[in-house]
Amino acid sequence: MSYVSFPASKRLDFTAIGRLCIDLNANEINRPMEETMTFTKYVGGSPANITIGMSRLGMKTAFIGKIANDQMGRFIHRYLENNGIDTSNVVTDDTGAVTGLAFTEIKSPADCSILMYRDHVADLKLKSREVQEQLIADSRVLLISGTALAQSPSREAVFQALTYARRHGVVIVFDLDYRPYTWTSPEETAVYYNLAAEKCDIILGTREEFDMMETFDHNPEHSDQLTAQKWFDFTAKIVVIKHGKQGSIAYTREGLSHRAASYPAQVVKTFGAGDSYAAGFLYGLMQGWSIERSMGYGSAAACIVISSHSCSDAMPTVDQVHDYIERCNRGEITMS
Ligand SMILES: Nc1ncnc2c1ncn2[C@@H]1O[C@H](COP(=O)(O)OP(=O)(O)O)[C@@H](O)[C@H]1O
Numbered sequence: 001m002s003y004v005s006f007p008a009s010k011r012l013d014f015t016a017i018g019r020l021c022i023d024l025n026a027n028e029i030n031r032p033m034e035e036t037m038t039f040t041k042y043v044g045g046s047p048a049n050i051t052i053g054m055s056r057l058g059m060k061t062a063f064i065g066k067i068a069n070d071q072m073g074r075f076i077h078r079y080l081e082n083n084g085i086d087t088s089n090v091v092t093d094d095t096g097a098v099t100g101l102a103f104t105e106i107k108s109p110a111d112c113s114i115l116m117y118r119d120h121v122a123d124l125k126l127k128s129r130e131v132q133e134q135l136i137a138d139s140r141v142l143l144i145s146g147t148a149l150a151q152s153p154s155r156e157a158v159f160q161a162l163t164y165a166r167r168h169g170v171v172i173v174f175d176l177d178y179r180p181y182t183w184t185s186p187e188e189t190a191v192y193y194n195l196a197a198e199k200c201d202i203i204l205g206t207r208e209e210f211d212m213m214e215t216f217d218h219n220p221e222h223s224d225q226l227t228a229q230k231w232f233d234f235t236a237k238i239v240v241i242k243h244g245k246q247g248s249i250a251y252t253r254e255g256l257s258h259r260a261a262s263y264p265a266q267v268v269k270t271f272g273a274g275d276s277y278a279a280g281f282l283y284g285l286m287q288g289w290s291i292e293r294s295m296g297y298g299s300a301a302a303c304i305v306i307s308s309h310s311c312s313d314a315m316p317t318v319d320q321v322h323d324y325i326e327r328c329n330r331g332e333i334t335m336s
């Protein structure tokens with residue numbers, strides 16, 4: 001049974017709007033940032049990572065965003081192009097804004113954190129009038145990411161993109177991607193997240209991210225069921241709540257729920273799990289697979305990324321995900 005009806009073939013399968021940044025991942029793992037001396041540079045930013053993931057899985061992809069007019073911006077642009085991502089709506093900033101940086105600290109595979117440098121970043125300077133309606137109309141799916149709602153003018157650009165997507169029958173996915181750094185208050189955050197979620201077809205987030213959105217709601221037990229039900233009164237068809245190593249649960253508008261356990265992994269670091277899960281899960285749904293199979297596919301894609309050093313560069317191909325699942329089924333991969 002198909003819970004979301006994706007538009008038939010279009011020029012693009014998947015377009016995301018939001019941040020294009022740089023990840024600087026610690027080379028010396030299992031130590032705190034104070035003792036970390038060298039880093040490897042990768043393209044980063046959650047929606048960028050998901051788009052790269054979709055492209056690796058063979059989807060026709062595009063990105064809507066803004067990059068700094070500097071070497072970092074050009075590095076990101078070139079990487080997207082090399083990965084077959086349509087960059088015709090990647091705009092270059094002309095105000096002297098900089099590229100957002102995420103330094104990662106890997107104290108242990110289970111204890112990772114991110115130090116973000118996000119003052120005066122180009123990605124939050126995308127304007128509504130820079131969003132191309134035709135590009136969205138040409139896409140089967142539009143993914144928005146919550147961080148792009150943190151400031152104007154990027155906030156308005158996302159709402160404009162939502163208007164275009166609804167106008168053209170594009171399936172809208174909301175990856176909550178809550179990063180406190182660029183928000184000013186919990187109330188402001190909850191209000192804008194809720195306004196955006198009302199317009200979306202598929203919502204993906206962690207339990208903690210949904211808790212943030214429920215600042216004004218009554219859900220004392222943090223019930224996943226109650227969380228999901230709220231969005232079925234609007235336009236949502238599927239709500240997925242992720243619980244890290246404990247797996248994930250998806251609810252559908254029809255009142256069904258599906259649980260996915262995580263696969264075993266030799267974990268290097270935990271960040272990047274959500275982005276690769278999103279790419280694998282959405283890829284599965286777009287193939288017309290069941291929710292269970294799509295969740296399993298996302299979970300396996302997540303394991304490949306968390307067993308690697310990067311997020312974007314480690315995004316797997318179809319063959320790699322298939323191979324990972326087969327090896328797990330044969331008992332060849334164990335938990336780290
Ligand atoms: N330690 C882990 N081992 C195996 N799979 C994991 C692990 N952590 C996360 N995953 C997989 O990645 C998915 C998303 O991870 P989660 O941590 O919930 O999201 P996010 O990275 O957005 O915080 C989980 O549902 C699970 O399938």
Ligand SMILES: O=C(O)C[C@@H](O)[C@H](O)C(=O)COP(=O)(O)O
Nearest residue numbers: 044045046271272273274275311
């Ligand atoms: O999103 C960012 O700006 C940083 C990412 O590129 C980063 O590597 C990361 O944190 C991925 O996040 P997750 O998939 O939500 O764990």
